[in-house]
């Protein structure tokens with residue numbers, strides 16, 4: 359994610375909501391894998407939530423990991439967060455190593471073979487450990503693309519390609535990022551005998567950008583987001599579907 363995107367208040371709200379659930383579901387101690395962790399945004403948040411957790415931030419991109427290393431050193435967290443180059447579809451870890459495996463912010467969606475990627479995430483998780491997946495919600499993104507249209511370089515052809523392939527298209531090109539429905543994630547969990555212990559969508563509503571600057575409105579908006587992000591009628595219509603599975 360670029361610096362510009364990271365400062366976007368909508369993205370900040372997304373980070374904040376995911377962190378809210380990490381605080382509830384992370385173990386009290388143990389090993390965490392941040393698969394496709396990029397520049398380490400969530401690894402760093404996890405390290406700051408609980409000092410008894412050791413984290414491996416792995417990513418396929420050397421550039422992302424270089425930036426992660428700089429951030430980790432700036433925050434003096436190098437004893438607790440290790441960076442490792444790897445592909446989610448072929449993780450270089452033994453079976454049953456991690457207490458909590460997270461794959462957030464579309465890293466999973468960029469994997470060409472998501473079945474293989476999911477099997478790998480499950481394989482490296484300890485029995486009773488958790489797998490936290492966050493992916494683009496198919497319908498939420500469809501509604502958003504339909505409303506945006508060509509003013510944001512979403513052409514009708516892009517919308518139809520997205521509808522047919524589930525891969526987000528923009529400006530006549532595929533972004534390579536696949537989206538999912540809650541039902542698909544349920545099915546993936548069932549195929550691996552996992553139970554779903556929590557599902558939520560974050561953010562659940564889009565927010566008019568200027569309301570982020572009004573503290574009172576923002577406070578109300580956040581309350582509404584938390585109140586409705588687990589609502590089963592809305593889960594498919596927000597931005598990022600989050601499932602926490604237990605092995």
Ligand SMILES: C[S@@+](CC[C@H](N)C(=O)[O-])C[C@H]1O[C@@H](n2cnc3c(N)ncnc32)[C@H](O)[C@@H]1O
Nearest residue numbers: 394395396399417418419445446462463465468
């Ligand atoms: C949008 S970034 C999200 C980073 C981080 N998880 C977050 O939420 O801030 C997606 C990341 O997935 C990584 N990625 C894509 N395909 C991957 C793969 N097959 N294996 C490992 N990482 C991958 C990219 O390099 C990128 O850093």
